[in-house]
Amino acid sequence: MPGRDEHHFPMIRRMLQLEAEEVDPAVVDLVPAGCRNSIRWHLGHALWSSEWLLLTLSNLPTTYPSKWQFWFGPGTSPADFAAATPDWPALLAALRVSTERLDQYLLTFDPEAELIHPMISEEHRIDVHTAFAAAIFAAGHEGCHYGQIAAYHRILTASHEPRRP
Amino acid sequence: MVDRDLQGLLVARRVLAPALDAIDPALANRTPAGFRNNLRWQLGHLITVAETLLLGVAAGRRPAVPEAYRGWFANDTSPADFDAGTPDWPALRHELDASTERLAEVLRELDPAADLAQPLAPRPGLLLATTVAGVVGYALWHEGHHGGRMACYHRLLGGNG
Numbered sequence: 001m002p003g004r005d006e007h008h009f010p011m012i013r014r015m016l017q018l019e020a021e022e023v024d025p026a027v028v029d030l031v032p033a034g035c036r037n038s039i040r041w042h043l044g045h046a047l048w049s050s051e052w053l054l055l056t057l058s059n060l061p062t063t064y065p066s067k068w069q070f071w072f073g074p075g076t077s078p079a080d081f082a083a084a085t086p087d088w089p090a091l092l093a094a095l096r097v098s099t100e101r102l103d104q105y106l107l108t109f110d111p112e113a114e115l116i117h118p119m120i121s122e123e124h125r126i127d128v129h130t131a132f133a134a135a136i137f138a139a140g141h142e143g144c145h146y147g148q149i150a151a152y153h154r155i156l157t158a159s160h161e162p163r164r165p
Numbered sequence: 166m167v168d169r170d171l172q173g174l175l176v177a178r179r180v181l182a183p184a185l186d187a188i189d190p191a192l193a194n195r196t197p198a199g200f201r202n203n204l205r206w207q208l209g210h211l212i213t214v215a216e217t218l219l220l221g222v223a224a225g226r227r228p229a230v231p232e233a234y235r236g237w238f239a240n241d242t243s244p245a246d247f248d249a250g251t252p253d254w255p256a257l258r259h260e261l262d263a264s265t266e267r268l269a270e271v272l273r274e275l276d277p278a279a280d281l282a283q284p285l286a287p288r289p290g291l292l293l294a295t296t297v298a299g300v301v302g303y304a305l306w307h308e309g310h311h312g313g314r315m316a317c318y319h320r321l322l323g324g325n326g
Contacts, residue, residue, distance in 0.1 A: 008302025034320040136173040143309025151317035158199025
């Protein structure tokens, strides 16, 4: 039953969208002490990675230009940003476009379809061969960066809001 | 195929466990400035919710972690709810491995396409899942969410990694 098992992903994406829309744009380029990245990087990385998992591994076109990989791909950081790197409003717009694309993909996808480019890592014993496994992996990955965006936002705005008792 | 497809959570645990082992246990009870929780709470919460979702909601069994975990680590708890019986960092680290083994066993048996006895909807208007696959996806998101927070806490407390 295509699509049926996947409805975790739109829900998870909605959480990311709500969190991103609540972020104070004034702090998105700040790097908290001890950390390496910014909220802008985490959101770009989460968006790039989910399309990579759900679309690229199945040879489907992405909604982002390929150069996003050099700003937001694995191992990148804000130090790699250039003048053309999407700013915060552009990332929020890209999030909406990407979410529509992924929703559309999930309506028709076959969970058991074999990926054209399986993701295999011997180090972490990762063996992602099917569209379903890629969607599950994307859920964990978005969760990880959602958690970091939420934590960064909290720490970067802590001086403006009263601490909970 | 089913077996392999539900294994994402085990991959997440294989990444999480060595990251936790790199944390100085002395940091586990410190709350970073601006936050409400600490690493010890985050780890207990991660274990408790994964068991509740996968053993409880998905498999229809009783979670194997002690019932008291809910009072220390369920949603809306915090270290302010801890008492003398709350497991410390080494005990939670040990419980994580034991729990991962229990989850590995149950993930081998679950049918991702099976409908849940009751949809997972913690409050009106928030439907999280209607199938086993949906719960597994949500559980993995939750795992990543708190793993990500722990990574942040650790860096904010001056730890490496």
